[in-house]
Amino acid sequence: MPSFIEVIHDALTHSSATLQALGLQSFPGRDLSSAGAARRYVRTTARWWGVAPDQAEALELIAGELAGNALEHSNSRLVAVVLSRTARTASISVTDEGQGCASAPAGPGPEQERGRGLLIVEAFADRWGQRKMSGGFTVWAEIAIQVH
Numbered sequence: 001m002p003s004f005i006e007v008i009h010d011a012l013t014h015s016s017a018t019l020q021a022l023g024l025q026s027f028p029g030r031d032l033s034s035a036g037a038a039r040r041y042v043r044t045t046a047r048w049w050g051v052a053p054d055q056a057e058a059l060e061l062i063a064g065e066l067a068g069n070a071l072e073h074s075n076s077r078l079v080a081v082v083l084s085r086t087a088r089t090a091s092i093s094v095t096d097e098g099q100g101c102a103s104a105p106a107g108p109g110p111e112q113e114r115g116r117g118l119l120i121v122e123a124f125a126d127r128w129g130q131r132k133m134s135g136g137f138t139v140w141a142e143i144a145i146q147v148h
């Protein structure tokens with residue numbers, strides 16, 4: 001797992017504008033309930049920052065999907081969730097110890113129970129992507145926001 005300094009540096013380096021707020025929380029990587037904890041952390045933090053409720057819900061949903069993927073596919077000891085906000089955007093990134101590659105499938109069949117996570121991220125995010133880091137893998141998503 002990259003150090004928390006590396007995770008924060010990654011978030012700062014890849015921000016397209018001046019950050020106004022930044023939050024970092026780590027969760028146990030081998031506990032699937034960490035996805036729910038990540039969702040609650042993002043929802044609470046986004047609302048505290050004054051992000052509009054529908055946009056905070058979108059961030060919460062994205063966080064759950066990205067954290068769920070990291071927990072399911074990486075076998076990491078820890079998963080780090082970074083939430084950042086500029087004047088016009090909010091970004092969420094999830095970093096794990098994996099070396100994988102994230103790609104949205106063409107579309108799961110109607111009977112398939114899995115495979116929709118990145119399709120959901122793609123639907124709610126204005127932009128999303130991935131980065132390999134020293135000792136880890138980050139998937140991020142960004143949405144336009146209004147703060148009140």
